[in-house]
Amino acid sequence: MTGPEVESEKAGQRRIGFNFPMLTVRTQMFSGVFDMLGSLRASRLISWIALIIVPIVASIGLYLISNSLFTLLWTPTARDITRELGPGAYLLLPGINPFLPILYGWVAIICAIAVHEGAHGVIARNRGMKVRSSGLLFFLVIPVGAFVDVDEKQLAKAKSKDSLRVMAAGVGGNIVVAVVCILSVLVIVSGLTPIIDGVYVSDVMDGMPAEEAGLLAEDVFVSVDNVEIGNFEELKALLENKDPGDVVQVIVARGEMWEDRFSTSVNLTESEDRTVMGVTVGDLMTEERLRFYQALAPETFSMYLVPPALAPGLVPFSDSLALFYTHGLGAQWHVLANVLFWLWFVNVNVAVFNALPIYPLDGGRMFNISLKSILGRRVGEKIVLRITIAVTGTLIFVLLMIAVIPFIL
Template identity: 60%
Template structure:
């Protein structure tokens, strides 16, 4: 145990600024006092027990994802092709390296996730009587990248396994709690969305073709042909298949800001490969269908909520590609709030699952080792627990590395 003088000396150093290139460490006494106050609440202890229950569940999700992904890559060439297209950087949860993590939303979510994670360790540590030697903020040069909590490792090592594991489980537990709240935020926001238009989005008007002569423009949305509503490509194709070259059709499109304006025109079809031809390239908006699918929280649609809007822009209503096609009572910037909630959900759930894995020195790995020592006995089981922990960590790290490199070697 540290002496009283040593404790006082260490506490006196709190608040100092250290620079170890490229990290800037700022120790803040206020954080420790906050942990003391929150740890004094009676609710903190039952919450820590809930976190213990949740940790193996999170680890199970992580293990399932790792080994199911590995199996899919081994047996499915299309999956390996997707892996090659995404690139190895897609597995790194760092904006600027991972092209699918936006800089602003990404860093906001990462900093929040780390502060929640470390703060939970500090609160539960204090509630169980462990000393927090220091805590504060971490900066990469001058860019804030998170927080840290330095719990007394000597006390943790000598404590009952159930107490040390409660401290370790608190981080992932807090992350998953925040993630669930933020996912509910995403669902609440999307439940208030209203599509402003549906039909076929015009992304190319061919020069000299009937569509151009009729006045169709890029970003128009075809909503009817010959007064028949158009909601998908099959509707459009069925009408054109019934026409002959030189037939005239009436087209109504939505355009302008929020597609509030309607423009009707006629086009005389030309011939292309023996069929009537308009000369326009279109894509299905399916705004109502996409919205209903995203709003549905079911087993078959759950994967959608793990899909970043930067990666699956055609599936997520608040993505940059689709948000203009919806309105919300929150106003024009509703999609900013939806993105904040999404990225907080996405980063926190990933941090929770990854840290719960039995990979030493992650929280899950340290908890796994502590439980093994308890089961096997401290004297005889210490060495065996260390070896088993190392073996499990090597196996899991190898599996993770294989999921990244397999697309490039098969």
């Protein structure tokens, strides 16, 4: 890498630009960071690793796209579920995507874009290319992204391997952050201890015996008529041997850490030919859920791509399950777990999308550069450009089909 070659802002290039509703702020303040990190020997090694990562990530992305297309075409249930989620579920935008929390989502998106663009800047400097400026993007006053302005003329004139390494850096940076974050999530989950297990009351029906007896949502059954209740089947079997009008003695756990015990008598009633108390219940299975999430295995890996709100009964740090576990980090352990999860989720999605051979995404530009290097002399740049456009158009068409199929079939 040569000495500092970060250009001052060009004449006519405004430091602050506003094109409603987007605000762009350019700065030179990160130039020293790019120079420092780019001068490290590790940056050279990382750039080669990123170059290997991108085709792998692109292959995963293409597999996911093709699998989604065929699943939607041949599985009516998949179309129904996707239709219920709504078109917003396709967008990685907090407030529009119903499963992407606003606070965690924006933090993760800003970090992912900063990592992606920053990695481009670091490797560009490592390869001796100029970084004209960097900056932040705002939606009105809300920060929504970042950018690094690498000298495009130098990038175009550089050796193919150098251009490819600069292009690959963004995806590589996102993958590194994603892997670190999901491993950190698993470390946190490995330190969880279930507070309680058993049958959980999720709802108490109005006007039913359970309400009159003082049972509350979030109670956990301890025993009924001195018979310990460990799961729903045991509670169901006990009630099947009772008749409407029978009175049962119920003990539940409640309060902070479920340390309190509340005992009450419930006068059973009948509903839909069944003897009931008037509660909606479910098995907590805190031990089983924890072991399942901790078991990092190929067949369960897709679980780590599922947002907590979409599978609250599977994710230990979801709003539904977090209260049933304790951790040495303290009461707010689940906040850290959620931050790390969303950093993983958003970074891996940004990486996969940008690795796709869609021009002008990083993957598309790398595809074009690679074709020029391999076929350019034999078929000419026009043919290479046509191939790039054809691949880009095909993938965009497939993505549009995935988006509309649930709503037209």
